[in-house]
Amino acid sequence: MERCGWVGDDDLYRAYHDTEWGVPEYDSRALWEKLILDGFQAGLSWITILRKRDAFREAFQGFDPDVIATWGEPEVQRLLANPGIVRHRGKIEATIGNARVWQQIEAEQGFDRYLWDYVGGTPVQNQWTRLDEVPAYTEISTAISKDLRKRGFKFCGPTIVYAFMQAVGMVNDHLTTCPCREQVAQLTR
Template structure:
Protein backbone atom coordinates (compact mmCIF):
# COMPACT_ATOMS: atom_id res chain seq x y z
CA UNK A 1 0.00 0.00 0.00
CA UNK A 2 1.21 3.47 -0.86
CA UNK A 3 -1.18 5.23 1.51
CA UNK A 4 -1.73 4.11 5.06
CA UNK A 5 -4.70 5.27 7.11
CA UNK A 6 -3.62 5.96 10.66
CA UNK A 7 -5.53 5.61 13.90
CA UNK A 8 -6.60 9.23 13.43
CA UNK A 9 -8.32 8.29 10.17
CA UNK A 10 -5.88 10.29 8.03
CA UNK A 11 -4.17 8.82 4.97
CA UNK A 12 -0.41 9.28 4.65
CA UNK A 13 2.30 7.76 2.45
CA UNK A 14 4.19 4.86 3.98
CA UNK A 15 7.31 6.95 4.65
CA UNK A 16 5.31 9.29 6.92
CA UNK A 17 2.96 6.80 8.52
CA UNK A 18 4.92 5.31 11.43
CA UNK A 19 7.85 7.38 12.70
CA UNK A 20 6.37 10.17 14.89
CA UNK A 21 9.03 12.67 13.77
CA UNK A 22 8.39 12.07 10.08
CA UNK A 23 4.62 12.04 10.60
CA UNK A 24 4.70 15.40 12.36
CA UNK A 25 6.97 16.85 9.68
CA UNK A 26 4.63 15.56 6.97
CA UNK A 27 1.48 16.81 8.70
CA UNK A 28 2.74 20.26 9.65
CA UNK A 29 5.59 21.34 7.42
CA UNK A 30 6.43 19.41 4.27
CA UNK A 31 4.97 21.06 1.20
CA UNK A 32 3.86 24.24 2.94
CA UNK A 33 4.99 27.49 1.29
CA UNK A 34 8.30 28.96 2.44
CA UNK A 35 8.94 32.39 0.95
CA UNK A 36 11.38 34.06 3.35
CA UNK A 37 15.12 34.17 2.75
CA UNK A 38 16.22 32.52 6.00
CA UNK A 39 13.65 29.74 5.69
CA UNK A 40 14.65 28.97 2.11
CA UNK A 41 18.34 29.11 2.89
CA UNK A 42 17.85 26.67 5.76
CA UNK A 43 15.93 24.22 3.65
CA UNK A 44 18.33 24.51 0.73
CA UNK A 45 21.19 23.81 3.15
CA UNK A 46 19.50 20.84 4.81
CA UNK A 47 18.56 19.31 1.47
CA UNK A 48 22.22 19.52 0.45
CA UNK A 49 23.31 17.88 3.71
CA UNK A 50 20.69 15.16 3.18
CA UNK A 51 22.23 14.01 -0.10
CA UNK A 52 23.24 10.38 0.41
CA UNK A 53 21.57 10.18 3.82
CA UNK A 54 18.05 9.62 5.13
CA UNK A 55 15.81 12.61 5.75
CA UNK A 56 15.12 11.20 9.22
CA UNK A 57 18.79 11.71 10.07
CA UNK A 58 18.60 15.36 9.03
CA UNK A 59 15.37 16.00 10.92
CA UNK A 60 16.80 14.53 14.11
CA UNK A 61 19.86 16.73 13.76
CA UNK A 62 18.02 19.90 12.70
CA UNK A 63 18.09 21.56 16.15
CA UNK A 64 21.86 21.03 16.27
CA UNK A 65 22.21 22.30 12.71
CA UNK A 66 20.33 25.47 13.62
CA UNK A 67 22.58 26.08 16.60
CA UNK A 68 25.76 25.33 14.65
CA UNK A 69 24.80 27.52 11.69
CA UNK A 70 23.52 30.56 13.61
CA UNK A 71 19.87 29.87 12.86
CA UNK A 72 20.74 29.77 9.15
CA UNK A 73 20.82 33.56 9.02
CA UNK A 74 22.63 34.10 5.70
CA UNK A 75 24.62 37.14 6.87
CA UNK A 76 25.92 35.27 9.92
CA UNK A 77 26.86 32.13 8.00
CA UNK A 78 28.45 34.19 5.21
CA UNK A 79 30.87 35.58 7.79
CA UNK A 80 32.08 32.11 8.87
CA UNK A 81 35.80 31.50 8.44
CA UNK A 82 38.26 28.64 8.82
CA UNK A 83 37.83 28.56 12.60
CA UNK A 84 34.11 28.01 12.08
CA UNK A 85 34.77 25.23 9.59
CA UNK A 86 36.99 23.53 12.16
CA UNK A 87 34.33 24.02 14.83
CA UNK A 88 31.66 22.49 12.61
CA UNK A 89 33.86 19.54 11.69
CA UNK A 90 34.14 18.82 15.40
CA UNK A 91 30.41 19.08 16.07
CA UNK A 92 28.97 15.58 16.43
CA UNK A 93 25.44 16.98 16.43
CA UNK A 94 25.54 17.72 12.70
CA UNK A 95 26.71 15.93 9.55
CA UNK A 96 30.46 16.49 9.57
CA UNK A 97 31.19 16.67 5.86
CA UNK A 98 33.73 19.33 4.89
CA UNK A 99 32.45 19.77 1.34
CA UNK A 100 28.89 20.27 2.51
CA UNK A 101 29.92 22.61 5.33
CA UNK A 102 32.00 24.74 2.97
CA UNK A 103 29.18 24.66 0.40
CA UNK A 104 26.75 25.98 3.01
CA UNK A 105 29.05 28.88 3.85
CA UNK A 106 29.59 29.62 0.17
CA UNK A 107 25.86 29.42 -0.48
CA UNK A 108 25.23 31.90 2.33
CA UNK A 109 27.57 34.34 0.61
CA UNK A 110 25.83 33.71 -2.70
CA UNK A 111 22.46 34.30 -1.00
CA UNK A 112 23.63 37.67 0.33
CA UNK A 113 24.97 38.65 -3.09
CA UNK A 114 21.70 37.61 -4.75
CA UNK A 115 19.81 40.34 -2.88
CA UNK A 116 21.05 42.78 -5.51
CA UNK A 117 19.12 40.78 -8.11
CA UNK A 118 15.82 40.25 -6.31
CA UNK A 119 16.87 37.76 -3.66
CA UNK A 120 16.78 34.00 -3.14
CA UNK A 121 13.01 33.64 -2.63
CA UNK A 122 12.18 35.46 -5.85
CA UNK A 123 14.65 33.38 -7.83
CA UNK A 124 13.60 30.02 -6.40
CA UNK A 125 9.87 30.68 -6.74
CA UNK A 126 10.29 31.93 -10.32
CA UNK A 127 10.71 28.29 -11.32
CA UNK A 128 7.26 27.24 -10.13
CA UNK A 129 5.54 25.26 -12.90
CA UNK A 130 2.03 25.89 -14.18
CA UNK A 131 0.87 22.47 -12.97
CA UNK A 132 2.09 20.05 -10.35
CA UNK A 133 2.29 16.24 -10.49
CA UNK A 134 -0.65 14.13 -9.34
CA UNK A 135 1.08 10.93 -8.22
CA UNK A 136 -1.05 7.91 -7.38
CA UNK A 137 1.87 5.88 -6.00
CA UNK A 138 5.32 6.63 -4.63
CA UNK A 139 6.76 5.32 -7.90
CA UNK A 140 4.90 8.11 -9.70
CA UNK A 141 6.68 10.85 -7.77
CA UNK A 142 9.39 12.39 -9.97
CA UNK A 143 12.87 13.03 -8.63
CA UNK A 144 13.67 15.78 -11.17
CA UNK A 145 11.78 18.09 -13.49
CA UNK A 146 12.51 20.62 -16.21
CA UNK A 147 12.04 23.30 -13.58
CA UNK A 148 14.39 21.71 -11.03
CA UNK A 149 17.06 21.35 -13.70
CA UNK A 150 16.62 24.99 -14.69
CA UNK A 151 16.71 26.12 -11.06
CA UNK A 152 19.90 24.12 -10.52
CA UNK A 153 21.54 25.81 -13.49
CA UNK A 154 20.40 29.26 -12.36
CA UNK A 155 21.75 28.80 -8.83
CA UNK A 156 25.06 27.40 -10.03
CA UNK A 157 25.45 30.40 -12.34
CA UNK A 158 25.14 32.60 -9.24
CA UNK A 159 27.79 30.76 -7.27
CA UNK A 160 25.76 28.13 -5.39
CA UNK A 161 27.07 24.58 -5.03
CA UNK A 162 25.52 21.24 -3.99
CA UNK A 163 22.34 22.34 -5.77
CA UNK A 164 21.88 19.55 -8.30
CA UNK A 165 18.52 18.99 -10.01
CA UNK A 166 17.48 16.14 -7.70
CA UNK A 167 18.30 18.16 -4.60
CA UNK A 168 16.46 21.15 -6.06
CA UNK A 169 13.40 19.04 -6.81
CA UNK A 170 13.38 17.89 -3.19
CA UNK A 171 13.61 21.54 -2.16
CA UNK A 172 10.70 22.45 -4.44
CA UNK A 173 8.61 19.71 -2.87
CA UNK A 174 9.53 20.73 0.66
CA UNK A 175 8.68 24.42 0.26
CA UNK A 176 5.44 24.11 -1.70
CA UNK A 177 6.66 25.04 -5.19
CA UNK A 178 5.27 21.70 -6.33
CA UNK A 179 2.81 19.41 -4.56
CA UNK A 180 3.81 15.76 -4.74
CA UNK A 181 1.53 14.54 -1.97
CA UNK A 182 -0.08 11.35 -3.22
CA UNK A 183 -3.63 11.67 -4.49
CA UNK A 184 -5.80 10.59 -1.57
CA UNK A 185 -3.41 11.84 1.11
CA UNK A 186 -4.99 14.15 3.68
CA UNK A 187 -2.28 16.71 2.81
CA UNK A 188 -2.94 16.81 -0.92
CA UNK A 189 -3.86 20.35 -1.93
CA UNK A 190 -3.43 21.70 1.61
CA UNK A 191 -0.71 24.27 0.91
CA UNK A 192 -2.97 26.97 -0.44
CA UNK A 193 -0.74 27.12 -3.52
CA UNK A 194 -2.02 24.04 -5.32
CA UNK A 195 -5.48 22.54 -5.65
CA UNK A 196 -5.90 18.80 -5.27
CA UNK A 197 -6.23 18.42 -9.06
CA UNK A 198 -2.72 19.78 -9.63
CA UNK A 199 -3.67 23.25 -10.75
CA UNK A 200 -2.64 26.50 -9.11
CA UNK A 201 -5.12 27.29 -6.36
CA UNK A 202 -5.25 30.95 -7.31
CA UNK A 203 -3.57 33.37 -9.64
CA UNK A 204 -0.37 34.82 -8.29
CA UNK A 205 0.28 31.96 -5.85
Protein backbone atom coordinates in the same frame (compact mmCIF):
# COMPACT_ATOMS: atom_id res chain seq x y z
CA MET B 1 -7.17 8.25 2.94
CA GLU B 2 -3.60 7.57 3.93
CA ARG B 3 -0.40 9.59 4.12
CA CYS B 4 2.20 9.58 1.39
CA GLY B 5 3.98 6.22 1.43
CA TRP B 6 7.45 7.58 2.21
CA VAL B 7 6.46 8.72 5.70
CA GLY B 8 6.50 5.42 7.60
CA ASP B 9 5.85 5.09 11.33
CA ASP B 10 8.33 7.57 12.83
CA ASP B 11 6.45 10.23 14.84
CA LEU B 12 8.91 12.99 13.91
CA TYR B 13 8.63 12.11 10.22
CA ARG B 14 4.81 12.02 10.41
CA ALA B 15 4.69 15.42 12.11
CA TYR B 16 7.04 16.87 9.48
CA HIS B 17 4.91 15.44 6.66
CA ASP B 18 1.63 16.59 8.20
CA THR B 19 2.64 20.14 9.15
CA GLU B 20 5.63 21.25 7.05
CA TRP B 21 6.26 19.23 3.89
CA GLY B 22 4.70 20.90 0.89
CA VAL B 23 3.52 24.02 2.75
CA PRO B 24 4.46 27.03 0.59
CA GLU B 25 7.41 28.94 2.08
CA TYR B 26 8.09 32.49 0.90
CA ASP B 27 10.69 33.70 3.39
CA SER B 28 14.13 34.08 1.76
CA ARG B 29 16.09 33.00 4.84
CA ALA B 30 13.85 30.01 5.53
CA LEU B 31 14.10 28.92 1.88
CA TRP B 32 17.88 29.13 2.08
CA GLU B 33 17.94 27.07 5.30
CA LYS B 34 15.84 24.34 3.71
CA LEU B 35 18.01 24.24 0.60
CA ILE B 36 21.15 23.99 2.75
CA LEU B 37 19.65 21.17 4.82
CA ASP B 38 18.68 19.33 1.63
CA GLY B 39 22.30 19.67 0.53
CA PHE B 40 23.45 18.17 3.82
CA GLN B 41 21.09 15.28 3.18
CA ALA B 42 23.00 14.21 0.05
CA GLY B 43 23.94 10.57 0.58
CA LEU B 44 21.85 10.33 3.76
CA SER B 45 18.18 9.93 4.64
CA TRP B 46 16.01 12.97 5.33
CA ILE B 47 15.07 11.63 8.77
CA THR B 48 18.77 11.84 9.73
CA ILE B 49 18.78 15.55 8.93
CA LEU B 50 15.39 16.10 10.53
CA ARG B 51 16.61 14.56 13.79
CA LYS B 52 19.66 16.87 13.72
CA ARG B 53 17.83 20.00 12.52
CA ASP B 54 17.78 21.76 15.90
CA ALA B 55 21.50 21.11 16.37
CA PHE B 56 22.12 22.42 12.84
CA ARG B 57 20.16 25.58 13.62
CA GLU B 58 22.16 26.17 16.77
CA ALA B 59 25.52 25.41 15.16
CA PHE B 60 24.77 27.61 12.13
CA GLN B 61 23.40 30.49 14.24
CA GLY B 62 19.83 30.23 13.03
CA PHE B 63 20.97 29.83 9.42
CA ASP B 64 21.55 33.55 9.07
CA PRO B 65 23.30 33.75 5.69
CA ASP B 66 24.66 37.22 6.43
CA VAL B 67 26.49 35.84 9.47
CA ILE B 68 27.61 32.61 7.80
CA ALA B 69 28.96 34.49 4.76
CA THR B 70 31.65 36.00 7.02
CA TRP B 71 32.88 32.65 8.32
CA GLY B 72 36.22 31.02 7.57
CA GLU B 73 38.45 28.18 8.73
CA PRO B 74 37.91 28.72 12.51
CA GLU B 75 34.16 28.22 12.08
CA VAL B 76 34.73 25.23 9.78
CA GLN B 77 36.89 23.62 12.49
CA ARG B 78 34.26 24.38 15.16
CA LEU B 79 31.56 22.74 13.04
CA LEU B 80 33.71 19.72 12.21
CA ALA B 81 34.02 19.12 15.96
CA ASN B 82 30.24 19.30 16.55
CA PRO B 83 28.77 15.78 16.92
CA GLY B 84 25.23 17.15 16.67
CA ILE B 85 25.46 17.87 12.95
CA VAL B 86 26.69 16.10 9.84
CA ARG B 87 30.43 16.73 9.96
CA HIS B 88 31.36 16.90 6.29
CA ARG B 89 33.98 19.50 5.39
CA GLY B 90 32.75 19.88 1.82
CA LYS B 91 29.16 20.51 2.88
CA ILE B 92 30.20 22.93 5.63
CA GLU B 93 32.46 24.90 3.29
CA ALA B 94 29.73 24.85 0.65
CA THR B 95 27.29 26.35 3.18
CA ILE B 96 29.62 29.30 3.73
CA GLY B 97 30.03 29.83 -0.01
CA ASN B 98 26.31 29.34 -0.57
CA ALA B 99 25.61 32.09 1.97
CA ARG B 100 27.62 34.45 -0.20
CA VAL B 101 25.67 33.40 -3.29
CA TRP B 102 22.43 33.89 -1.33
CA GLN B 103 23.55 37.46 -0.52
CA GLN B 104 24.07 38.20 -4.22
CA ILE B 105 20.70 36.80 -5.27
CA GLU B 106 18.95 38.46 -2.32
CA ALA B 107 20.42 41.84 -3.31
CA GLU B 108 19.52 41.39 -6.98
CA GLN B 109 15.90 40.34 -6.65
CA GLY B 110 15.28 38.47 -3.41
CA PHE B 111 16.05 34.78 -3.02
CA ASP B 112 12.36 34.05 -2.56
CA ARG B 113 11.36 35.75 -5.80
CA TYR B 114 14.30 34.20 -7.65
CA LEU B 115 13.05 30.71 -6.74
CA TRP B 116 9.30 31.25 -6.99
CA ASP B 117 9.62 32.88 -10.44
CA TYR B 118 10.55 29.43 -11.77
CA VAL B 119 6.98 28.27 -11.05
CA GLY B 120 5.26 31.57 -11.84
CA GLY B 121 4.86 32.41 -8.16
CA THR B 122 2.29 29.65 -7.67
CA PRO B 123 2.86 26.07 -6.53
CA VAL B 124 2.57 23.38 -9.19
CA GLN B 125 -0.34 21.11 -8.22
CA ASN B 126 0.69 17.61 -9.26
CA GLN B 127 -1.80 14.75 -9.29
CA TRP B 128 0.29 11.70 -8.42
CA THR B 129 -1.68 8.64 -7.31
CA ARG B 130 1.31 6.41 -6.58
CA LEU B 131 4.75 7.07 -5.12
CA ASP B 132 6.47 5.55 -8.15
CA GLU B 133 4.96 8.28 -10.35
CA VAL B 134 6.75 11.08 -8.48
CA PRO B 135 9.89 12.12 -10.38
CA ALA B 136 13.31 12.46 -8.78
CA TYR B 137 13.88 15.69 -10.71
CA THR B 138 12.19 17.79 -13.38
CA GLU B 139 13.08 20.31 -16.07
CA ILE B 140 12.44 23.09 -13.57
CA SER B 141 14.64 21.59 -10.83
CA THR B 142 17.33 21.04 -13.44
CA ALA B 143 17.11 24.68 -14.57
CA ILE B 144 17.29 25.98 -10.98
CA SER B 145 20.21 23.68 -10.22
CA LYS B 146 22.08 24.75 -13.34
CA ASP B 147 21.64 28.46 -12.58
CA LEU B 148 22.56 28.09 -8.90
CA ARG B 149 25.72 26.17 -9.80
CA LYS B 150 26.62 28.79 -12.41
CA ARG B 151 26.42 31.37 -9.62
CA GLY B 152 28.70 29.26 -7.40
CA PHE B 153 26.17 27.38 -5.24
CA LYS B 154 27.18 23.83 -4.29
CA PHE B 155 25.30 20.68 -3.25
CA CYS B 156 22.31 21.69 -5.35
CA GLY B 157 21.93 19.07 -8.07
CA PRO B 158 18.56 18.58 -9.81
CA THR B 159 17.46 15.84 -7.39
CA ILE B 160 18.35 17.89 -4.30
CA VAL B 161 16.57 20.90 -5.79
CA TYR B 162 13.45 18.86 -6.54
CA ALA B 163 13.35 17.49 -2.98
CA PHE B 164 13.70 21.10 -1.82
CA MET B 165 10.87 22.23 -4.14
CA GLN B 166 8.63 19.54 -2.65
CA ALA B 167 9.55 20.51 0.91
CA VAL B 168 8.91 24.24 0.44
CA GLY B 169 5.68 23.82 -1.51
CA MET B 170 6.88 24.99 -4.91
CA VAL B 171 5.28 21.73 -6.02
CA ASN B 172 2.49 19.92 -4.22
CA ASP B 173 3.59 16.29 -4.43
CA HIS B 174 1.31 14.91 -1.73
CA LEU B 175 -0.35 11.92 -3.34
CA THR B 176 -4.02 12.29 -4.26
CA THR B 177 -4.76 9.70 -1.54
CA CYS B 178 -3.05 11.80 1.17
CA PRO B 179 -5.23 13.88 3.52
CA CYS B 180 -2.60 16.65 3.46
CA ARG B 181 -2.87 17.13 -0.31
CA GLU B 182 -5.99 19.28 -0.30
CA GLN B 183 -4.92 21.17 2.85
CA VAL B 184 -1.69 22.20 1.11
CA ALA B 185 -3.54 23.02 -2.13
CA GLN B 186 -5.85 25.35 -0.16
CA LEU B 187 -2.83 27.34 1.02
CA THR B 188 -2.05 28.28 -2.57
CA ARG B 189 -5.39 29.70 -3.60
